[in-house]
Amino acid sequence: MNRTKTSIQLEWEKFSHLFKREEVWAKTILLKEGEIAKKIYFIEKGCFRLSFNNDGKDITFQFFFEGEGISSAESFRYNQPSLYSIESLESSIVHSLTKTDYFKIIKNSPLIKQDIEEQTIQRLLYIEKLFLSRIKNSPEERYKELLEQYPKILQRVPQHYIASFLGITAISLSRIRNRR
Structure with missing residues (x-):
């Protein structure tokens, strides 16, 4: 089967040298609640959860799988302590990107900037649906x-x-x- 790459895939490939491939074991904490996020991760293989501590009780509030990006957006973007932890639930492969390299890509590729904006909007819509589902x-x-x-x-x-x-x-x- 002949698959042609989309223009966005080709654009991302231009920056592949900036990503670091990382293999992580199950139960690995990529980011602890209260730490500042220094990286954003793109999941090649694996499953992750976002969780926080509520009066000693561990609360899971989101899952991420292959093909998704994961980070504490507020912490990564604004250098604020993360409100939650990111943990692998199985042995995984991620591709990490530092904040410096992330902004370098955004600055140099309007196409990727547009792609990330679209992904951000999709994530916001998902969170809105999740929020409403929890209520109703x-x-x-x-x-x-x-x-x-x-x-x-x-x-x-x-x-x-x-x-x-x-x-x-x-x-x-x-x-x-x-x-x-």
Whole structure:
């Protein structure tokens, strides 16, 4: 099968020398809550979660998979302490980019700047939907949405992280799964 690369893929390749390929083990913390994000990561292979500590309780609030970028945007952009941690849930491969190189790319490529702006808007829309879902939907409806978005999540993410993401206990998640 002959696949032609898109113009945006070709544009990104011009800057491939700025990326550092990193292999990370499962349970590796890329960024700790309270630290300043120095890198942005693009996931080639693997699964990651964003989490924070709430009065001693570990709360998972987002998952990331292959083809997605991950960082603490506010921390990375504005040098503020990250509000959350980034952790690998399985052995993974990421391509990291320093802040200096990130801004070098943005400055030198209007096409990539436009691509990143579009990705940022898509991420914002996702977060809006997630926020609304947390307010209006039952845990069972949120579970169904999660399975639709990430059909293989049950094979890749431990149940207690999925339960935390849904805002329920692992026992409640088990009940929901048994009803399906």
